[in-house]
Amino acid sequence: MxxxxxxxxxxxxxxxxxxxxxxxxxxxxxxxxxxxxxxxxxxxxxxxxxxxxxxxxxxxxxxxxxxxxxxxxxxxxxxxxxxxxxxxxxxxxxxxxxxxxxxxxxxxxxxxxxxxxxxxxxxxxxxxxxxxxxxxxxxxxxxxxxxxxxxxxxxxxxxxxxxxxxxxxxxxxxxxxxxxxxxxxxxxxxxxxxxxxxxxxxxxxxxxxxxxxxxxxxxxxxxxxxxxxxxxxxxxxxxxxxxxxxxxxALGDLQCSIIATLENTQDAVLNISTSAQLAFVVNSISDFGCNTIEHLPYFNNTYLVVAASLNGGNVLATFVKMLQQWMLEFGFPIPQSKVWEKLIALGLDAKTSSAMSITPHLLGERHVPTAKASVENIDLSNIQLGSVFKSLCDSLIQNLHTMMPKDILRSADIKRIVGNGSGLSRNAVLQRAVEHYYSLPLEFTCGGDAAKGAAIAVI
Missing domain, CATH: 3.30.420.40 (ATPase, nucleotide binding domain)
Incomplete structure (x- = not known):
């Protein structure tokens, strides 16, 4: 044996x-x-x-x-x-x-x-x-x-x-x-x-x-x-x-989550957990004419082309905690899981488009560290909780799309986006936003685990 x-x-x-x-x-x-x-x-x-x-x-x-x-x-x-x-x-x-x-x-x-x-x-x-x-x-x-x-x-x-x-x-x-x-x-x-x-x-x-x-x-x-x-x-x-x-x-958690997820060179990986990253693999450093993406060392002398936002699941988690705190001040404690469940259900039922525009830079961004979060175009038609949550989810993906536009993925012959991270896998509102902004199918595979990637990297 x-x-x-x-x-x-x-x-x-x-x-x-x-x-x-x-x-x-x-x-x-x-x-x-x-x-x-x-x-x-x-x-x-x-x-x-x-x-x-x-x-x-x-x-x-x-x-x-x-x-x-x-x-x-x-x-x-x-x-x-x-x-x-x-x-x-x-x-x-x-x-x-x-x-x-x-x-x-x-x-x-x-x-x-x-x-x-x-x-x-x-x-x-x-x-x-x-x-x-x-x-x-x-x-x-x-x-x-x-x-x-x-x-x-x-x-x-x-x-x-x-x-x-x-x-x-x-x-x-x-x-x-x-x-x-x-x-x-x-x-x-x-x-x-x-x-x-x-x-x-x-x-x-x-x-x-x-x-x-x-x-x-x-x-x-x-x-x-x-x-x-x-x-x-x-x-x-x-x-x-x-x-x-x-x-x-020791390796980077981003690289290890990618190696555990990528199935072919025409995949890009979108990870949304605490922060958010969109990445794909190239053989050498290229000029995409965009100062919001970076080339990080990967494995076997290749590079990851990455748009790394400081604003991801942490922004949504802060929004949830804010709602919890408001309700607590009214004397109604609500478990975090219930808040998430309700927000996602309301977000899926919300109107497909809203005039509300959210800038989600709650933590700034490395390329604009002084940026702040803001909300514009609030009116009577979009102040429902579902509309606000949907606009917040849309804004996070729109922010990533600003950092790495879909034209860059198209030029690299990327055919699909593979989703990774609990912030994305548990949130169907975010998932819809990804497919809307990038016009590519979003799929989830059995990969995504950085601990698994760390194991694979030393085989």
């Missing part, structure tokens, strides 16, 4: 951790777990800062893995990891410790005194004036607020003593890989490096000379390897996974 050989895939997301055990022969998930991290913590920058508690994220990782069947985990032969891009966590030696039982690690624990918070991709402390004062990167990619290098440069200017307290920096998923393998220093994939800014994807190197010219502590930057490479080996047996199991370098 052939010995089972599974891969553990892990996605360390903005709001939750998801893990799965993937069978590469059967091409199916044999076990999975997920847990909300509840890791957000207050920032001294107020609403402009966005920080998360790393030990809480690490705890969620171990919660998920520890609840997978032991008889499955002992057959894991590789581990793939991905996570939220752009963010940065700093640490020094002693940033984690092992908790063992019967000679096996049952969990790792982050030690807060030896690490910083995670400054996430949603951090907006780097204002336009500050970013404009920085040297231009030697890269086809720009550096925005929330990007690792931008956050570190802000600290260099405003909190230089804080940087001196730490020896290493990386994304949170890189930190987890460093911890699992007990690496001396972190190793980062080109996917995560490109999400930090000041990284040249052509020669696969940081812009060391440019960063040195402004006294950036370049010793904090991780070593770079190609996506799909192995970062190290599991340092100790972990909940039944054998010590010595190879661990892949």
């Amino acid at each position: 052939t010995e089972k050989r599974y891969i553990l895939g892990m996605d360390i997301g903005t709001t939750s951790v998801k893990v799965c055990v993937y069978d590469p022969l059967a091409k199916e998930i044999v076990a999975n777990q997920n847990k909300d991290t509840a890791a957000n913590i207050p920032s001294d920058q107020g609403i402009e800062g966005n920080k998360q508690d790393v030990p809480k994220i690490v705890s969620a990782v171990h919660y998920c893995v520890s609840r997978l069947p032991r008889d499955v985990l002992r057959h894991v032969t590789k581990i793939g990891v991905c996570g939220q891009m752009h963010g940065v966590v700093l640490w020094r030696d002693g940033a984690w410790e092992k908790v063992e039982k019967d000679g096996m690690v049952i969990r790792f624990e982050g030690t807060r005194e030896n690490m910083s918070a995670l400054y996430t991709w949603q951090d907006s402390r780097c204002k336009t004036e500050f970013l404009d004062s920085l040297p231009k990167p030697d890269s086809h990619l720009k550096c925005y607020s929330g990007y690792g290098c931008a956050t570190l440069l802000w600290m260099l200017k405003h909190k230089p003593e804080k940087l001196k307290n730490f020896k290493y920096s990386a994304t949170v998923q890189d930190f987890v890989v460093t911890m699992l393998c007990d690496l001396e220093s972190p190793i980062m994939s080109d996917q995560n490096a490109a999400s930090w800014g000041y990284f040249n994807t052509t020669d696969n190197t940081w812009n060391i000379d440019i960063l040195k010219s402004i006294d950036f502590p370049v010793e904090l930057l991780p070593k770079i390897v190609k996506s799909g490479d192995i970062a190290g080996k599991l340092n100790s047996s972990w909940n039944g996974i054998p010590a010595g199991t190879p661990v892949g370098v």
Whole structure:
């Protein structure tokens, strides 16, 4: 009988951790777990800062893995990891410790005194004036607020003593890989490096000379390897996974959700979860004449053409919470699930067209960070809840279409859009808007799971 050989895939997301055990022969998930991290913590920058508690994220990782069947985990032969891009966590030696039982690690624990918070991709402390004062990167990619290098440069200017307290920096998923393998220093994939800014994807190197010219502590930057490479080996047996199991370098969650979803080169993938991204794969960097799309490193020296909006499911979730709060103030608490159910039903029944125009830039956009949300053309015919919700859903897709018009998809010979993310799969009003604005069929496949993609990427 052939010995089972599974891969553990892990996605360390903005709001939750998801893990799965993937069978590469059967091409199916044999076990999975997920847990909300509840890791957000207050920032001294107020609403402009966005920080998360790393030990809480690490705890969620171990919660998920520890609840997978032991008889499955002992057959894991590789581990793939991905996570939220752009963010940065700093640490020094002693940033984690092992908790063992019967000679096996049952969990790792982050030690807060030896690490910083995670400054996430949603951090907006780097204002336009500050970013404009920085040297231009030697890269086809720009550096925005929330990007690792931008956050570190802000600290260099405003909190230089804080940087001196730490020896290493990386994304949170890189930190987890460093911890699992007990690496001396972190190793980062080109996917995560490109999400930090000041990284040249052509020669696969940081812009060391440019960063040195402004006294950036370049010793904090991780070593770079190609996506799909192995970062190290599991340092100790972990909940039944054998010590010595190879661990892949951490990858971007977007790239991993794409690799788990794409079925052919004529597919574009639309992901709407916390934020929103529309992407397809090309062999080289092309000029589409549009400054709202980017070419991000993918796999096997290819690129993802991406329109990445900061406004997606988070905008709709804020609208739902607003309605809940209003009703609570009237003394009528309503479960979130009921609000969603009613909104979608009303949105589907709403008129096909409305004069109401919503600009959904609740979180701004990287190319227009000062943009705000607004509503125009309100009249007596469109103030019903269903009409407002439909207009909000339409506006999110219209915003993406402004960033990546359907002509770009047509020029790339894209034949369909594959949907991904709970924000889209559970919302038929959004789905209708996609087909309306892009004039392409929207389909859902069995892919879409970034944890599964992380497993596939290390096969």
